[in-house]
Amino acid sequence: MKKITLLILLLSISGFSQSKSTAIIALNADMTAQFTLDNATSKVSLVLTGPSDKWSSLGLGTASSTTSGDAYVYTTSVTDGTTSPTNTNQDWNTISNTVTSGRRTITLERTLTNSDLNDLQLAFDTxxxxxxxxxRSGSAIAPAPNVNRGSLNATFTTTLGVNDVSLNDEMLLYPNPTSGELFIKTKTNLSKINIYNQTGALVKTILIKDNSNEVKVNVNDLPKAFYLFELQNDSEKTWKKILVN
Incomplete structure (x- = not known):
């Protein structure tokens, strides 16, 4: 039972990365899309490019143009949720819509999840x-039957921003084993520390009021044993095994 509990606790740290993105998806020779899920802001963004003199659209959460999906987005006028099949009540916001050298680039944004079950739910962890x-039309603003079509499945890769620092970067916890005080130094500010015993029971919570990246933890009140220290900042968690002797 102890081993199973510890395994569950260790596995629970997944899903605290900053963001997930697809690669830039080449839909055809002149149309691309890229999705990014942001865990910190709870937003999904879509960057869609295509020719500015042709209509092109993207359906989400479906692999067939005849099956109801989340939304269709047109690069000629950014129509949101007005084409069948689709959910007519969408929550996408247009962040930008620009044309350069005959190519249109649209950035759209919405929440990852909402209360509308007809919307595609994009929970970050799952x-x-x-x-x-x-x-896409085959000629400039062609009627609907004159289109190129396709479908695919795009995978997300967990990413950290160029300027982001992970909670695990150059972290120091010493001394380990310890019998009195444990010193913790991180590259990011800490907000909370939870201490669990070997059965998975929470034995102590320490709130870091000043969000410091250097913390001293007194453990002389803990019985001699191994403990799991759950270190948290605003967007991540990490776990460290400490022996109190």
Whole structure:
């Protein structure tokens, strides 16, 4: 039972990365899309590019243009949720819509999840891929039957921003084993420390009021044993095994 509890605790640290992104998806020769899920802001962004003189659209959460999906987005006028099949009540916001040298780039944003069950729910921890269906006219603003179509499944890769620092970067915990005080130094500020015993029971919580990156923890009140220290900042968690002797 102890080993199972510890394993569950260790596995629970996944899902605290900053963001997940797909690669830039080449839908066809002149149309691309890229999705990013942001754990800190609870937003998903979509950057869609295509020719500015042709309509092109993207359906989310479906692999067929005949099956109801989350939304269709047109690069000629950014129509949100007005084409069948689709959910007509969408929550995408247009962040930017620019044309350069005949190419249109649109950035859209919405919340990862919401209360509308007809919307595609993109929970950060469990969303690892997304089905999309795309269509594009074969000539400038052609009627609907004159289209190129396709579908695919895109996978997300966990990423950290260029300037982001992970909680695990150059972390120091010493001395280990310890019998009195444990010193913790991190590259990011800490907000809370939870201490669990070997059965998974929470034995102590320490709130870091000043969000310091250097913390001294008194452990002389803990019985001699191994403990799991759960270190938290605003967006991440990490676990460290400490022996109190």
């Amino acid at each position: 969303t690892n891929s997304i089905d999309v269906v795309w269509s």
